[in-house]
């Protein structure tokens with residue numbers, strides 16, 4: 252479904268991604284691991300066109316999306332929940348969901364505001380609250396739910412657990428698990444624990460390169476790799 256072939260992405264003259272290749276099959280859940288500054292966010296932002304790759308190629312369902320504008324990439328069926336979540340603070344939870352609605356032509360819609368509020372009672376309780384007044388965890392749930400309003404085939408989640416309390420991390424994990432049945436997911440994390448629980452396999456990035464790729468099962472037994480490339484958290 253997604254093929255990222257040897258992409259190079261820059262911030263000005265700074266060479267952030269130095270040849271990243273990853274691949275996802277439809278239905279997979281994969282984690283991108285790596286320490287601070289490894290290039291996880293830049294990889295996701297390159298896929299959705301926020302920081303377009305200067306070299307290399309990105310194919311989605313066989314179509315070259317490398318040079319498309321972000322809105323065009325979103326319309327191909329790729330949704331990104333960025334690290335800073337970007338909910339609309341002055342809109343209510345329900346309004347945040349409503350304004351995000353976009354159904355690609357020819358796609359049978361799976362989601363609606365009603366279904367989301369039905370499946371996520373936590374959001375239903377907050378439906379009329381301004382998003383700016385929600386906790387970090389509640390905003391994260393909203394940001395993921397909002398991305399579903401575009402009916403994504405591929406969902407990219409950038410550090411969905413960052414800064415969240417363990418009890419919320421569990422809820423985010425449950426949310427990912429529930430979406431795994433119907434959506435292909437690529438998420439990022441700095442440490443290996445959450446990835447092992449919620450992804451089938453992982454890529455490890457360091458200094459803008461993929462340095463390791465393994466199934467969660469293999470990573471679990473490979474302490475040396477954890478210590479070399481990942482946070483100990």
Ligand SMILES: Nc1ncnc2c1ncn2[C@@H]1O[C@H](COP(=O)(O)OP(=O)(O)OP(=O)(O)O)[C@@H](O)[C@H]1O
Nearest residue numbers: 262265267285286287288289290291292293294441
């Ligand atoms: N807006 C920017 N301008 C300049 N350099 C940037 C910018 N954003 C990221 N970088 C640099 O690009 C490299 C990759 O950063 P990136 O944010 O992709 O890492 P990351 O793996 O997501 O890290 P973190 O775990 O801290 O989120 C780092 O060297 C970083 O300093």
Ligand SMILES: [Mg+2]
Nearest residue numbers: 291292293334
């Ligand atoms: Mg990041």
